[in-house]
Amino acid sequence: MASAETEHRAPFSLDSYYVSEKLGFVLPDPLETLPPFYQPWMYIALRVPEFVNSHELRSHINQMPLLSTQFLQSHRELRLAHLVLSMITMGYVWQEGENNTVKMLPRNLAVPYWEVSQRLGLPPILTHADAVLANWRKKDPEGPFNMENLELLVRLPGGDSVKGFFLVTLLVELAAVPAIRSIPTVINGVRSGDTVAVAKALGNISQSIQDMNDALKLMHVYVDPSVFYGIMRIYLSGWKDNPCMPQGLVYEGVQTEPIECSGGSAAQSSLLHCFDELLGVQHEENCCEFLTRMRNYMPPAHRKLIHDISLQPSLRGFVQQQANEDLNKAFDVCVSALLALRSYHINVVSRFITVPAARARQLRNNSQESEGEMVSRAPTSLEERGTGGSGIMTFLKTVRDKTKDVLLPDTANDNCH
Ligand code: HEM
Numbered sequence: 535m536a537s538a539e540t541e542h543r544a545p546f547s548l549d550s551y552y553v554s555e556k557l558g559f560v561l562p563d564p565l566e567t568l569p570p571f572y573q574p575w576m577y578i579a580l581r582v583p584e585f586v587n588s589h590e591l592r593s594h595i596n597q598m599p600l601l602s603t604q605f606l607q608s609h610r611e612l613r614l615a616h617l618v619l620s621m622i623t624m625g626y627v628w629q630e631g632e633n634n635t636v637k638m639l640p641r642n643l644a645v646p647y648w649e650v651s652q653r654l655g656l657p658p659i660l661t662h663a664d665a666v667l668a669n670w671r672k673k674d675p676e677g678p679f680n681m682e683n684l685e686l687l688v689r690l691p692g693g694d695s696v697k698g699f700f701l702v703t704l705l706v707e708l709a710a711v712p713a714i715r716s717i718p719t720v721i722n723g724v725r726s727g728d729t730v731a732v733a734k735a736l737g738n739i740s741q742s743i744q745d746m747n748d749a750l751k752l753m754h755v756y757v758d759p760s761v762f763y764g765i766m767r768i769y770l771s772g773w774k775d776n777p778c779m780p781q782g783l784v785y786e787g788v789q790t791e792p793i794e795c796s797g798g799s800a801a802q803s804s805l806l807h808c809f810d811e812l813l814g815v816q817h818e819e820n821c822c823e824f825l826t827r828m829r830n831y832m833p834p835a836h837r838k839l840i841h842d843i844s845l846q847p848s849l850r851g852f853v854q855q856q857a858n859e860d861l862n863k864a865f866d867v868c869v870s871a872l873l874a875l876r877s878y879h880i881n882v883v884s885r886f887i888t889v890p891a892a893r894a895r896q897l898r899n900n901s902q903e904s905e906g907e908m909v910s911r912a913p914t915s916l917e918e919r920g921t922g923g924s925g926i927m928t929f930l931k932t933v934r935d936k937t938k939d940v941l942l943p944d945t946a947n948d949n950c951h
Contacts, residue, residue: 546721546846548714552835558711559804559836560704561668565610566687568618572605574598579618582625583691591625592636600642603649612654613668614687619647620660621688624769631768632778632913641787648788655834658785659772659795662802663833666703679708681756692766698756699766703800705749710805713742717812717843724852729861732852736864743809743871747878754885763890764908767916772797778913802831804840809872810937811843813865814850817936821929850940862942869941876934883926891917 554562568576578585578594585591606615622643627636639647644658651658669687677683684701692699716735723732773779774794782792807829810817817825829837853865894909894917 546718546725546842548718548839550835551839551842552833553714553839555715556711558707558714559667560670560707561610561613561663563610564617564668564670564687565608565614566671568611568614569605572601572615572618574601575615575618575622579621579688582621583689583693583696586625586629586691589629591622591629595622595626595643596640598642601646603646603653606650606653609654612650613664615646615650616654616656617664617668617688619643619650620658620664621690623647623658624660624690627773627779627783628768628771631911632916635778636783637781637792638784638786644785645787648785657795657831658793659831660770660798661831662703662798662800663831663836665770665798666700666707666800666803669700670704679705681705681752690766690769692761692769695757695761696766698753699762702749702752702756703803705752706746706800707803707805709745709749710742713739713746714805714808716742717808720812720849721843721846724847724849729856729858732849733858733861733864736861736868739809739812740864740868740871743868743875746805747871747875750875750878750882753882757886759886759890760908762886763894764911767887768913770798771913771916796827796831799828801825801828804832804836806872806875807840808843811840812849813869813872813937814848814940815872815937816939818932821933821936824929825933850942854942866942869937873934873937876930876937880927880930880934883930887926 553559556562575598578591578598581594582591585594603615606612623639626639626643638644647658656663671685671687672679673683673685681698681701684704686697686700689696716738719735720732720739723729723735771778772795773783773792774796776797782794784790784792801824807825809815816822829840832840850865853861890909890912893907894912894914897907897910898914
């Protein structure tokens with residue numbers, strides 16, 4: 535029986551979690567430039583690919599003045615500052631590839647970067663919240679959200695594939711907005727025992743997850759796997775569990791001990807974390823450890839939303855209790871959509887990492903032929919690992935299989951035949 539507390543509590547809503555009605559976790563109208571005082575940062579951030587290419591980025595950064603962060607006030611200013619300083623940092627660390635990394639980030643970059651990170655509750659490294667959620671503008675403000683009308687604010691080396699990679703991921707986030715909006719309806723329906731409302735909201739979530747899958751397919755259109763693997767990937771890499779930077783990175787003027795941070799990954803997107811908590815997916819210990827760590831790379835309000843969804847009465851338990859055919863079906867269709875998305879994502883990872891990694895290995899064993907091939911420029915230390923530091927395929931397959939486990943018993947048995 536529901537306690538007095540659960541009967542009288544306010545309906546669950548997204549109001550206090552910095553989730554936009556129209557854009558979900560995506561930052562609405564990101565600022566495109568910082569106040570003029572921060573011009574030295576903007577100047578370098580807008581030229582990261584160019585300066586990396588000419589091997590001048592580190593010297594430009596070393597000459598940057600140490601700027602106070604006190605003139606950054608609004609949330610959008612702080613988000614742009616974090617994006618800009620993150621892009622500069624990734625370029626600084628990886629300018630010379632995996633063999634000539636740095637042990638220390640200079641004070642004039644490290645100190646303001648640390649302060650901005652502290653104020654936002656984000657780590658001092660490039661995250662999904664920077665590169666995807668806060669890194670877009672519309673060319674025509676009245677036009678649609680599509681590849682033709684979208685542009686990045688700040689780029690990493692990799693040309694059009696960088697643009698494709700971040701903007702396709704943005705489109706996946708946007709396709710998920712109806713799903714995120716339906717979460718409160720599911721939770722409130724479970725609380726009040728409204729089977730019809732829960733089934734309908736689960737239907738909306740399933741549709742939205744299928745739309746995410748369709749958006750993810752665009753990766754094959756807009757991103758070249760050799761460029762992704764051979765050029766871009768290193769700039770998303772972090773300094774935790776990374777053999778090129780076994781000690782992490784010292785942020786000069788912040789603390790003398792090195793800091794370890796995982797690289798950027800869409801595992802830092804709040805979307806699938808929300809779905810997993812809603813549907814009751816429980817990951818295996820190793821996977822869970824990584825995914826839980828990724829939550830520390832999200833804006834704190836989004837992290838809190840995931841946590842609060844996890845505290846709600848069990849949706850799966852409710853579905854089983856009701857024994858209603860429509861509701862059972864809606865639940866299983868939703869789990870199957872998430873399963874299909876994870877399976878498709880594994881395909882994408884195979885095309886963008888496993889296949890080019892095999893090619894790179896082949897070229898290395900056959901050294902004369904490797905000249906000029908993009909994949910052979912990729913860091914060997916990243917071959918079997920994700921930028922977030924995970925052992926890729928085993929991890930992704932285990933996560934997918936745990937999703938299967940929440941199918942209702944009859945469907946799960948059917949799937950075994
Ligand atoms: C070329 C495109 C992509 C590649 C190569 C890729 C690669 C990876 C890799 C290697 C991992 C393992 C974790 C890590 O170490 O980072 C991962 C995890 C993950 N990726 Fe992607 N990814 C791509 C696009 C996307 C997109 C667009 C999304 C959607 C937002 C996404 C969502 C996830 C999620 C949620 C995880 C955590 C595992 C899970 O919950 O199933 N990825 N990805």
